[in-house]
Amino acid sequence: MFEGGADPMAADDYMDQIETHLTSMDVTDDHLKIILATYKFSKGAKLWWKSVTNQHKVEEMSWDMFKELFYEKYFSVTKRWELWEQFNGLIQGNMSVTEYENKFISFFRFTPKSVRNEVDKTRKFVSGLDYKMRPLIMAQYFKVYLEAVERVLMLEAEAKDRNAGKE
Template identity: 45%
Template sequence: MPTLFKGGPDPLVADNFMDRVEKYLNTMNLATNKLKITLVTYNFVGDAEIWWKTISHTHNLDTMTYDTFKKLYYEKYFPAPKWRELKKEFDGLKQGNMTVTEYKNKFTSLLRFVPGIANDEERKIEKFVDGLDLTIRPIVTASEQTEYAKAVRKGLVVKAENKDSKVIRKSYKHSRNMSAISEVQSHKKQKNEQSGFRG
């Protein structure tokens, strides 16, 4: 079973807990609402346990559905204003100073708050690519990826290629500068030798 859930103010902790619990419940293939609810609430401690005791006094647990339980849980630990805030954060998400990997991780963590995009591969790719850095976006767009995972990989490859080409350009520029300095020094040396010869 997943780790214990203490409650608290961070809705992402609550959502992650429920996500892990549901994966576990799905592998068990449980049929009854009561058994599902019992298994989830068994992991409640602290604030979550106190909240659940309050719910058990105000609701009939024998007739409660799992969907009702989840609705109550999310109303308590993941209120609608916080959900809207995270959705808004996703809507405005851009790569900015993040690496492609950091951007992808942030994108993925916020994606679950916009199920309309999460469940639509084309819109998901479009949103991901739209948030990429301007040096990467055109190349990923031109590659016309039809799978989200491939679009992410393409973004990582393009970023790596851009980085490599910058290193090569910098190295080339450095060697040109060194060559120019060497040429100037050689020219000065020749001049000095000539002026010394004349003297």
């Protein structure tokens, strides 16, 4: 269900879930996609959709147009830009590697498609690592994101083992 509201991440999650379902059900007709997506609207989202149906010929609407209207309402360009800026400034800081990687992945979906290749993704992840780990990973020059993450997790575990041995 999607109620609407002020949380743009919930809107993006909803759209991602709907598109996954539509793909798995092999739904290709735009009008049917819209019907299935809006079927799960409730509360504010349902009221918004009623106003859209009064202003647009829904039966002629494309899926892309539906998504554009949906994102315009529930996930503004300004909010997407803010998340992109947060992603650009993301650093590990006091987070564990797992926490950092989870945050990295949650923000990565808001990057422009032009920087969504494996090498750029890996470089961005490595550049935000803790200053102690970053040179160790950069020296190995990983091109595959998951390989870099795995190596950093191994380094973190090793560092914890060393620190435990000192105590």
